[in-house]
Amino acid sequence: MKIKALNIDGRTFLAPLAGITNLPFRLLVKQCGCAVVCSEMISAKGLFYNSKKTLGLLSSKKEEQPLSVQLFGSDPHSMANAAKVVTDLKIADIIDLNFGCSVKKVVKQGAGVALMKEPELSKAILTAVRKATLLPLTIKIRSGWDYSGHQAFKIAQIAQDSGVDAIVIHPRTAGQGFKGKADWELIKKVKQQLTIPVIGNGDINRVEDAHKMITLTGCDAVMVGRAAMANPFILSQIDDFLETGSYQIPSDYDIFRAMESLTRMYVAYFGEKPACKMLRGRLSWFVRGMKGCSAFRKNLCDIHSKDHALALIKDFETVTQ
Numbered sequence: 552m553k554i555k556a557l558n559i560d561g562r563t564f565l566a567p568l569a570g571i572t573n574l575p576f577r578l579l580v581k582q583c584g585c586a587v588v589c590s591e592m593i594s595a596k597g598l599f600y601n602s603k604k605t606l607g608l609l610s611s612k613k614e615e616q617p618l619s620v621q622l623f624g625s626d627p628h629s630m631a632n633a634a635k636v637v638t639d640l641k642i643a644d645i646i647d648l649n650f651g652c653s654v655k656k657v658v659k660q661g662a663g664v665a666l667m668k669e670p671e672l673s674k675a676i677l678t679a680v681r682k683a684t685l686l687p688l689t690i691k692i693r694s695g696w697d698y699s700g701h702q703a704f705k706i707a708q709i710a711q712d713s714g715v716d717a718i719v720i721h722p723r724t725a726g727q728g729f730k731g732k733a734d735w736e737l738i739k740k741v742k743q744q745l746t747i748p749v750i751g752n753g754d755i756n757r758v759e760d761a762h763k764m765i766t767l768t769g770c771d772a773v774m775v776g777r778a779a780m781a782n783p784f785i786l787s788q789i790d791d792f793l794e795t796g797s798y799q800i801p802s803d804y805d806i807f808r809a810m811e812s813l814t815r816m817y818v819a820y821f822g823e824k825p826a827c828k829m830l831r832g833r834l835s836w837f838v839r840g841m842k843g844c845s846a847f848r849k850n851l852c853d854i855h856s857k858d859h860a861l862a863l864i865k866d867f868e869t870v871t872q
């Protein structure tokens with residue numbers, strides 16, 4: 552598929568996941584196979600004020616490209632400035648704007664899904680950002696604030712008319728958060744309305760779900776979030792399935808190598824102590840359903856060094872053989 556002039560080799564996007572799609576996790580997913588990875592959401596205000604923490608979220612490596620960097624904010628000037636900062640850093644292949652986050656802290660600032668109630672402000676932001684960058688520009692929306700989808704149609708149209716190059720839709724309302732079911736029918740309606748590519752998102756839990764979403768909605772590509780946390784191979788499996796009708800299940804060997812790789816990258820990126828704390832949760836995602844996983848998960852609570860983490864992974868691998 553193509554977004555503006557960017558040729559994309561596949562139809563899979565790793566969803567932006569705050570606190571999760573950091574550089575090491577994106578590199579892991581890329582190693583496992585994925586067309587496009589997305590950053591965590593990055594505060595336009597934070598970039599405006601040169602916040603060290605926010606700038607840290609822009610760490611990137613060539614190997615992960617194409618990379619989509621997601622920005623959130625509620626003011627055209629700081630959003631345009633952020634787009635310019637990201638463009639000048641030459642790390643991003645796509646800039647994505649967050650029109651979907653329903654977390655209170657974000658909505659209270661008038662950002663994320665709050666923008667879906669504000670067509671005029673949305674238009675001002677999109678026009679300002681479009682002027683600030685020549686990079687492919689996408690936006691990620693929800694259904695809106697009710698189930699009708701009217702706000703999604705309106706914002707999607709404004710986006711296309713403002714020069715946005717593709718739209719991601721997660722068809723849940725603001726109030727739903729991540730509960731209930733994603734309304735894939737709405738993806739179909741938005742796709743029918745627009746001429747730019749539409750990327751469908753929400754409730755792709757298995758490879759076959761992606762095929763079903765594309766068949767039912769006609770969307771051009773799919774975006775996967777939570778399922779990739781437990782199975783970083785799912786995006787390459789989806790691309791294989793869409794291309795050939797079949798896909799490989801990763802062996803336990805592949806899964807253990809992925810866990811080791813993530814451990815090393817976490818330690819290199821975050822430093823040993825913070826990485827160990829984070830890995831306690833992260834590594835447990837990968838072993839769901841494996842024999843003896845509850846004992847392994849218990850042991851993960853004590854990780855205190857890289858070598859300890861790697862030894863626990865090795866020991867558990869031996870147990871599962």
Ligand SMILES: Cc1cc2nc3c(=O)[nH]c(=O)nc-3n(C[C@H](O)[C@H](O)[C@H](O)COP(=O)(O)O)c2cc1C
Nearest residue numbers: 566567568569591592691721753754755775776777
């Ligand atoms: C922990 C977590 C963090 C998220 N962070 C973001 C974010 O930073 N930006 C965003 O647009 N969506 C964010 N989302 C929403 C996801 O990108 C995605 O739209 C949602 O999880 C539905 O897709 P899925 O069913 O494949 O998980 C987040 C979701 C979760 C669970």
